[in-house]
Amino acid sequence: MYFLSWLSHLCRALSRPIARTAQPTWGSFSRSLALSSQRRIPEFNSFVARTNTCGELRSSHLGQEVTLCGWIQYRRQNIFLVLRDCHGLVQVVIPQDESAASVKKILCEAPLESVVQVSGTVISRPPGQENPKMPTGEIEIKVKTAELLNSCKKLPFEIKDFVKKTEALRLQYRYLDLRSFQMQYNLRLRSQVVMKMREYLCNLHGFVDIETPTLFKRTPGGAKEFLVPSREPGKFYSLPQSPQQFKQLLMVGGLDRYFQVARCYRDEGSRPDRQPEFTQIDIEMSFVDQTGIQSLIEGLLQYSWPSDKDPLVVPFPSMTFAEALATYGTDKPDTRFGMKIVDISNVFRHTEVRFLQDALSKPQGAVKAMCVREGANYLKKKDIESIRKFAADHSNEEVLPVFLKNKENWNSPVAKFILEKQRLELIRLMEIQExxxxxxxxxxxxxxxxxxxxxxxxxxxxxxxxxxxxxxxxLFSFLWVVDFPLFLPKEENPMELESAHHPFTAPHPGDIHLLYTEPEKVRSQHYDLVLNGSEIGGGSIRIHDAELQHYILGTLLKEDVKLLSHLLQALDYGAPPHGGIALGLDRLMCLITGAASIRDVIAFPKSFRGHDLMSNAPDSVSPQELKPYHIQVSWPADSEAENESFTPSRKL
Amino acid sequence: MYFLSWLSHLCRALSRPIARTAQPTWGSFSRSLALSSQRRIPEFNSFVARTNTCGELRSSHLGQEVTLCGWIQYRRQNIFLVLRDCHGLVQVVIPQDESAASVKKILCEAPLESVVQVSGTVISRPPGQENPKMPTGEIEIKVKTAELLNSCKKLPFEIKDFVKKTEALRLQYRYLDLRSFQMQYNLRLRSQVVMKMREYLCNLHGFVDIETPTLFKRTPGGAKEFLVPSREPGKFYSLPQSPQQFKQLLMVGGLDRYFQVARCYRDEGSRPDRQPEFTQIDIEMSFVDQTGIQSLIEGLLQYSWPSDKDPLVVPFPSMTFAEALATYGTDKPDTRFGMKIVDISNVFRHTEVRFLQDALSKPQGAVKAMCVREGANYLKKKDIESIRKFAADHSNEEVLPVFLKNKENWNSPVAKFILEKQRLELIRLMEIQExxxxxxxxxxxxxxxxxxxxxxxxxxxxxxxxxxxxxxxxLFSFLWVVDFPLFLPKEENPMELESAHHPFTAPHPGDIHLLYTEPEKVRSQHYDLVLNGSEIGGGSIRIHDAELQHYILGTLLKEDVKLLSHLLQALDYGAPPHGGIALGLDRLMCLITGAASIRDVIAFPKSFRGHDLMSNAPDSVSPQELKPYHIQVSWPADSEAENESFTPSRKL
Incomplete structure (x- = not known):
């Protein structure tokens, strides 16, 4: 694990600036967002005290009387002041003449990050003093009046250095962090993308935005659902992990096309880059098949894709689960680059190398290889060692680095066991270069x-x-992964089956006959959407036949069907064939913005231990307050110690 | 209470059909919804098996080959079948010739509410057989192929009689209830109205849609907040009643214009027409005053108002809290009709009638009256008695019905105490008619x-x-109510003050000086939006000065300021002046659709005891499942009895 975290740390440090430079800067982004929606620019100055935003002023505004409201970003020699609002920066000239002494006093004495309102005229900057790097760099404001709206106390750190602070500090003072360009960009882009998704679903394709309850009952096996005590002794609501049951019931209710930007909950304890509450674009349709859902989603993403990125090309490529595993070793391949896995078992079918022989003689045994192009140039000796250690940490099998054409580096211990014939065959098969x-x-x-x-x-x-x-x-490399198995052997008891995804997933039409004989071989009608190696969505065609659902839940999965009697009953009363999907909005926005963590695309995220570091949630509650809910705290036996370790500090 | 519930029962029975007839019927509404958004009709048939919806077919489709998917609504003599989907009804002709025996068998044998897919040709109905009441009444479908997609078991009741069933039954089989025209209309209209609100806020006025957490910490005095146990012993999240703190922090964070269709939670136990979770259109702006927020909301409602209603006229009228109380006896006046309250104290200033004398001699004592136009014709004797009983049930004061010009009905006991001079003065003052x-x-x-x-x-x-x-x-009669008091005397201890709304509300600028001397006299910058006598929204300009906020929270309200230290700190670090509002979406939609209850504009509402009657939430949870949360149930002492009474039956 140490290796991995060190890797990802370094890698992130490296990749961050690249992502950053590709993004717009203060002042340009509000316009680009507005233009991207291909309609007139929103009126940002309606209903408020200002006439203009700081960031929108250009030479075309010369001579105009304007009123601006914003934060003092910095001040130079009591002559210039840079004012910031949510749309950018503008330079304000502090008047120096005696008659404007009160204005000067206000603008010179207010601490940085104080909020002021100024009125004045847009004038040209003197020749030579234009700032081409600043979108408003051709003009400045000649101030007539100024008002201090709110003074700022000394900040715990300088705003401009904020990104260098620890994430814990950023989360504790989230309201200051939100003033950064990057957070403003991320949250505004998120809002725009979601708005376009809504237009596509609601206005273009007749979907109905329907809110479903979040106070529900525990689903069978819902161990990750938060509980909410009710005022009835011993009765609890639960916060569902998704609106799965509700969206299916809406289809039974004839709503035909449902979507919701749905808040979901998952209690997994401490997990990096997971949030106890998260948001998914939740979709369900009647009378649809897998192709229909896939086309819908391709259209949705294409329509809502930010205009400052390259347009998406659809349809997205598709790959079976089996192929993804064989070629990329995962069900969520990052297809931005090659380095595919190749089965080279046949090359070694008659090998005398013992460990290869052993592997090949076992069921499903195989020899696999992956070519690292130019690896001899880019991998140092210690990297090779790291790779071998990584393999040792993650598997019982060894991994052997082999240099097949680079004689100078021919130092792998296994190299001498590879016959020349095998070497040539491998070079041919894997297209090995020097x-x-x-x-x-x-x-x-x-x-x-x-x-x-x-x-x-x-x-x-x-x-x-x-x-x-x-x-x-x-590069945004989307991929559908399809034909997952419907069931997997249970980890704790491989003789029993559990759903690979959830028990409402329909079996592949071609495999229905296997349900009663070899259920472990049945493929499902589940599909995952993968972007750059992250799963950003998943869905399926659902079971609409009550009998089949009953058989799978009760007989195959051995669940207590009574807990789902309402759903089974609903299927009996005229349920249409239906299917759907959910896209993880937080992760999608994280990938689109190139953010380091999903916390950077959420206004008020929790720390990875599930704490709100700003308000200190979760917090203690008096026994009196628990009384109406008929619950009491069971303090752990060694309460002192445990308690101590659980005290929510300001640490992540 | 009996009188009131009897009243409202009868009244509802009466008013319902009126509201119903004003609304469109199956087949017409999807088109009207689509047209109302003033853009092209959404594509309802993309990505699915059908070529058309049942409800959209007209003479213009004659001769077209169509594929339809829907539910069997009814069947006539095995010759005709009416197929229903979410957009309306269409008549299907069951083929009678031998060659189509299998199609006939499917269509004749499938029980009502079964789901079928049919393909065929749109043909004219024979002359004289058109149905002008049915939007698709000029055509029918000559079927070529049919497929039974799902068979329906015998229903617990006939769908068409559904509205006559008890609400408990409707909620238990919600997925069947949702197939009714009225529920489809309500949910689709809700989706459309919210979409237009989003367009107005996001696309026209530059608001940013930002999601705020629902797992938060308890706010001071938040007794109505649901608790969510965390995995840390004794630590609880709470589900907030509104994103109040977050939206203010977003303003401190420079987001400038925030909105969210926000899920909120309120645990009030059993309350009719309240839901434990509800939705508000939550808005906050920086650099805005009361007038700005009011204009914004007027524009918002005007823009998103359903096109099948009369357009809204703005600005809405406004009234101070004092005026509303004096004229309508409430802070949420129903201004659709008159019957205003008149102060007639001066008429009786020198009266010899004892109870009037007594009343007038006390502080704030007054004589008040209200004129019921044509009351003598419309109020029967038992009605007058009901009114007097209602008054006796609701007040220590009596109410006296007086007939001032109708000598024949001059039977009020007080009439003889009213001097002729007073009678004439009252007639003049109140414009009394025969x-x-x-x-x-x-x-x-x-x-x-x-x-x-x-x-x-x-x-x-x-x-x-x-x-x-x-x-x-x-008629939709909107009204702003303004100038509320900032504080009210606490009910349990009238010497102490509590916030009339919430402690973040800014005082009226004209009354700030009174804060330190007579705080009970300070008006606030709170405003309520009232529609037809229901409060549908409320908001305020907030306190942005940390010192003032500290004084009000700590000194005046005696709250523990430590619990809000993050907010106080935020105000110190350059908080802009800001204000906002929240509209109650459920209630607004209830009023717009003329629904009898907010449960009719929510897909899956809870019963008034907070139960989901379909799935039976909240439900029991095993002690094992409580363990990770370090809580246990405190069963009430007389557990048997109490438990019994709490068993969630299928009753409301």
């Missing part, structure tokens, strides 16, 4: 692929750290 | 007004039951 490095492993198909899949990403991190350009930050 | 009835009371100003305010509504109910047209269901 300086390429092959990573080779052997073992059970899934495990070997999975190991190489992880190594593929770890190598990509290393290669990029060492200067290779592998994953273009401007 | 057959008017005056309701007169005396007592402390607020109490007397409040009593007459309640009687005003009770009388209106009676008059309408007796045939008078008083409140036009097509």
């Amino acid at each position: 300086d390429d490095v092959v990573l080779l492993t052997a073992g059970e198909h899934k495990k070997a692929c999975s190991l190489l899949g992880k190594l593929r990403l770890a190598c990509a991190d290393i290669l990029e750290m060492n200067g290779m350009v592998l994953r273009d930050p401007a | 057959d008017d009835v005056v309701l007169l009371t005396a007592g402390e100003h607020k109490k007397a007004c409040s009593l007459l305010g309640k009687l005003r509504l009770a009388c209106a109910d009676i008059l309408e039951m007796n045939g008078m047209v008083l409140r036009d269901p097509a």
